[in-house]
Amino acid sequence: MxxxxxxxxxxxxxxxxxxxxxWWPGDTNFEICVGAILTQNTNWQNVEKAIGNLKAQKLLTPKALYNLPEKELARLIKPSGYFNIKAKRLRHFLEFLVVSHKGSLKKVFFGEMDQVRDKLLDVNGIGPETADSMLLYAAGLRIxxxxxxxxxxxxxxxxxxxxxxxxxxxxxxxxxxxxxxxxxxxxxxxxxxxxxxxxxxxxxxxxxxxxxxxxxxxx
Ligand code: SF4
The missing domain is CATH 1.10.1670.10 (Helix-hairpin-Helix base-excision DNA repair enzymes (C-terminal))
Structure with a gap:
């Protein structure tokens, strides 16, 4: 064979x-991207708790999460482990999304896949697995x-x-x-x-x- x-x-x-x-478990493409960062080095049950905390506070939109102070973000995502590092990584991603792309994932994912992937990999804290999870599950691209x-x-x-x-x-x-x-x-x-x-x-x-x-x- x-x-x-x-x-x-x-x-x-x-x-x-x-x-x-x-897959991917998530109600919106933004939630999928947040989950892709939170799932680094932990299991999904822990991510679900962290996402549940953000949802309960109605924070799962790019703008709401961007406006949240980093310390508060770290507190809410604590169940996902490495929460201070992950809060920083989320902040980097949110700056990339909100400041450079007007909060629009459509704008982030616009263009040739290799170029979009390179842009994501340039964000501090996003490695190949996280970038590709976003591309496949949030953008619906073939990777x-x-x-x-x-x-x-x-x-x-x-x-x-x-x-x-x-x-x-x-x-x-x-x-x-x-x-x-x-x-x-x-x-x-x-x-x-x-x-x-x-x-x-x-x-x-x-x-x-x-x-x-x-x-x-x-x-
Ligand atoms: S559990 Fe892993 S090592 Fe065992 S049969 Fe399945 S694939 Fe092979």
Whole structure:
């Protein structure tokens, strides 16, 4: 079986096991962008609490959040962990959005994807995974998101080195998968489920939907 068919098979097995994920969890594109920053180095349950705090205060608009003092922002997002750092990162993003783009995500996402991506990467605190999550899930652009789960799973499946670079693994997916936003959206969400529930640092292979095609010792 060639690589595109193998990747499709992995996707189909995951989809059959976990069902459609309907990502990204968020009511607006702005909420998705805020969530993409808050989810750095933490799990989604903690992000949900932080987002819930912002929602309860009706602060989930670019202007309202921009007008909030950084200290207060840090207090409200405390459940997401690293809250002082994340408050600073959110401030950088809000300045980029509100001051440089009049608070409009449409203006942020306007233009060639590579140029928009470069602009996002220039914002202090936004790395490739955060930028690509915004591009895929908030802007609906065709870009594959890589995270620590994806690296771990595809290393164990035998497709890459443990220390594969973000760019190389992203290129691998985008070279071998059909160029399709919905597919990229679902595939990443399903890999997160697999990484969360089966392919953990100490893998739980017994119930893993990829068990039959995985050669990792213990699978
Ligand atoms: S079989 Fe085990 S090592 Fe392989 S992907 Fe599943 S959980 Fe990970």
């Amino acid at each position: 060639n690589t595109p068919r193998k990747l499709k098979k992995i996707h189909d097995l995951l989809l059959k096991h976990f069902g459609p994920q309907n 594959f998101v890589i995270d620590a789960y994806t690296k771990r799973i595809f290393h164990r499946l035998g497709y890459c080195e443990k220390e594969v670079s973000y760019h190389d693994l992203q290129h691998f997916f985008m070279e071998h998968l059909p160029s399709n936003t919905e597919l990229y959206n679902e595939y990443h969400a399903l890999l997160v489920m697999l990484g969360k529930y089966h392919c953990k640092p100490k893998p739980f292979c017994e119930e893993c939907p990829l068990k039959k095609i995985c050669g990792f010792p213990g699978s």
